[in-house]
Amino acid sequence: MITSILAGDTEQYHELIRPYERSVYKMALSFMKDDSDAEDVAQEAFLKAFRKLADFRGQAKFSTWLISITLNEARGRLRRQGLVRMESLDETPEEGSHISPALLRDWREIPSEALERKEVRQMLEEAIGNLSPLYREVVLLRDVEEFSIEETAVALAITTGNVKVRLHRARMMMQKELAPRLKNVSQRRRWFQW
Missing domain, CATH: 1.10.1740.10 (RNA polymerase sigma factor, region 2, helix turn helix motif)
Known part of the structure; x- marks a missing residue:
């Protein structure tokens, strides 16, 4: 073509x-x-x-x-x-930034599950948005767009080792931010199921 x-x-x-x-x-x-x-x-x-x-x-x-x-x-x-501004790999992500693409709804779901799913999706989007661009671009390419490590390295013009390091650090930052929030969602789910 x-x-x-x-x-x-x-x-x-x-x-x-x-x-x-x-x-x-x-x-x-x-x-x-x-x-x-x-x-x-x-x-x-x-x-x-x-x-x-x-x-x-x-x-x-x-x-x-x-x-x-x-x-x-x-x-x-x-x-x-x-x-x-130029960012160091040792910096923590800035607070307050978020990503909010349009969300599609599946009306066949149970409303409480749909609400929970939307809430978790928003948390993930916020956590990705809170990452500095250095980490955000790696997460978006690897985990959202599902590029391979090699494809991500080519797209960002960095080594595969740098992709792995940035991805690991980004996931750790996201885990630290999301763990307490997801625990609350899990507790509410158990309450609704009861």
């Missing part, structure tokens, strides 16, 4: 990127925190990918290459806005 696009059939580009639209938007939203800004970043990433399609070597998956363009665009936009 890429060969065909490069040969002049540019109409196929939309078919090429369609499976990745949601992933690119979610990645942009995790950085930008605003729907409009995230849409701008996603759109710019797709445009840059189109312009640089001839540079795609096929050494990584197309999705990995596209996500790395999205990450670079989001980071660049934040740098231009002066909102991002």
Whole structure:
């Protein structure tokens, strides 16, 4: 498909990127925190990918290459806005930031279970959103987008060892934040079941 696009059939580009639209938007939203800004970043990433399609070597998956363009665009936009500072691996995540993509409801569920599931999902989104970008991007790629360690390393332009270290630290931070909150959910569930 890429060969065909490069040969002049540019109409196929939309078919090429369609499976990745949601992933690119979610990645942009995790950085930008605003729907409009995230849409701008996603759109710019797709445009840059189109312009640089001839540079795609096929050494990584197309999705990995596209996500790395999205990450670079989001980071660049934040740098231009002066909102991002360099972070140390030893720093703890900042408080107050959160990620809130739209949630889909399954109406066939028991209402109490649906409410509990929504609450847990919101806790997870908040915990991911509270991570610094250094850790958040690894968690999103590995645990949300289900990239392999190697694909994550390629997308972030870091070593596989760094992916493992950042992912471990991010999971530990999330566990520390979520453990007490999830305990409360578990206690309420036992009460409802009783």
